[in-house]
Amino acid sequence: MLKKKMNFKDSINSALAFSLKKDKNMICYGLGINDPKSIFGTTKNLSKKFGQNRVFDVPTSENALTGIAVGAAISGIRTVITHQRLDFSLLSMDQIVNSAAKWRYMFGGKLSVPITIRMILGRGWGQGPTHSQNLAPMFCNIPGLKVFMPTFADDAKRLLIKSIFDPNPVIFLEHRWLHELKDEDFLDKKPDSLSSNIISKGSDLTLISMSYLTLEALKAKKILKKIGINIEVVDLISLKPLNISKILKSIKKTNRVLILDTGFPYGSISSEILSLIYKNLNGKLKTSPISLTMPDIPEPTSFFLTKNLYIDHIKVVKTVLKMFKKSMNLKKLKKPEFHDVPGTWFKGPF
Amino acid sequence: MNSNLNFKLYYKMKLFREVELKIAMEYSSRKMRCPVHLSVGQEAVSAAFSQIVRKNDYAVSSHRPHLHYLGKGGNLKRMISEIYGKKTGCSSGKGGSMHLIDTSVNFMGSSAIVANSIPIGTGLALSLKLKNKINVSYIFFGEGALEQGVFYESVNFAAVKKIPAIFVCENNLYSVYTSLKDRQPEKRKNSKMVEAIGIKSFTCNGNNVFECYKIFNKAKQYVSKEKKPVFLEFFTYRHYEHCGPNKDDNLNYRPKNEINSWLKKDPLKNFTNNFTNAHKQKIKILDKEIQKKIKDAFEYAKKSPKPKLSDLRKDIYA
């Protein structure tokens, strides 16, 4: 059993508090960091505890603020930036790609850039084309960046601390629908590796997932177990570096693989993993590997248009059944009444 | 107060207020499932704009676009439908409240990303110049956009190229819950700063619709005559939360006395107080017209068909 009963947002908060305490030079900023909503509760009380000099609100200047973090970091001030949506960080691509990711290599290793950029991924309630994108592959494509995407509160805490004390720039992706969740709602035990975790053992299929989709994967596992399909669920956690050996080891055991990806399909995390599987295990699988992603379409706003857009456990179950050429009565599977909210706790609009 | 213009300004302000209040009221039925940023309290700017702008002028806006869209002559029914995610929405349900468009009146779009549409409006101004048009491009944004580099890049370009752009900043003192003091130097005059970049600037009481009208008029004249861009800054205040249908003064991020002093400067109330008893009859008729227009728009939206799932794949490419 997990000891702590902390939800995801409190874990983030606690990781930040721990790090601010441990490194007296560290700073932390982002729009709304100490406003009444404190970035979905993740930065609550931090400026009270550590002072406005270290935890502060900022102008809406994503590009400059990222360069400023690089400048602070190369002179010894670890910096954590938070964007309430990943989409806002796009204004800072120049500083992320041309500065943060380069400042070490480009100068022959003279300096390092210990910054962590937290980005929150939106979903549902009409977040629409510019408030819902998972562009993780874009960041993974950049040499010099690490990209983490935890699912569970416990991982989030350890991984955020690890990111902050990593001497390199880390992109830290948080799914908005995870913030209120507690691990014990989904898990009873958990290994403690910080990359590609096998969070649930099985023998028939390796189900690789990321972030919020891991919860759907676990739900699907439960359902499929009833007809004797035993699924091994691998939560990616670290998108770059990717712990491919652990993934391959699992697939060698199960000989089947399905990948769940919250991003767009072209040049995606799932296609990267698929290509690694082909390169390493070509021909040795019982069924060809499959991935489920978002469609290659900007996310529309309308409730009616997003209806079947997201991957849920029912889609996963259906896909697995196809892979096994099996069937089961799916009528009893309950779809949530509204596909665009994570639960009753979500009162909108963000 | 008897002039036609005053009644027109009243009509627009009242319409804008009532539309936003109706959205706020209906939002709780959880049928408008997208973020909405209301402009209650900020009606004067858009009402004045509506009386100056010409159909062939362009306009673009931000995440808070309802009144700019309506001020430009955008279709009310299609805006409400868009917020309801319906097929008849001005963006076919793809965009929601933050992404409005009505190309029939040259309202060319609004963007949820702060400052995102400023260079786009600048590009529209460039096209007007290249095509030798007498029209102008209105670019609406909040003071938060002044914190983005692209604002300065756009103003600089507009100044260098001498293009007919009217940059319209509605300064409501807050970016979400963050007050100006955390974002911009105290006592800085944005108009002076922008003027130093090289374009003419005016400031205005954004809660006085008549003053707004005069400034928009002045700006239009200036741009037509001088063939140069202008920056306008309107000081105003929102009455509702940054995003959503409620008031959030209980959160205490805005000082009570500040809120109260701005509520006293309510643009609609103050303007309405200027009408004498003799005008009451006319006002009543206008109010009725407004209520009917809004009722029709909401009925239209509610009755409108949902987009089809096949529409999802439409319009990805031209």
Ligand SMILES: Cc1ncc(C[n+]2csc(CCOP(=O)(O)OP(=O)(O)O)c2C)c(N)n1
């Ligand atoms: C690039 C970017 N950063 C942050 C946000 C989040 N955000 C949405 S609206 C807003 C407030 C902007 O304030 P202002 O421009 O003054 O407009 P107002 O909301 O006051 O009308 C912010 C920060 C965003 N949409 N885009």
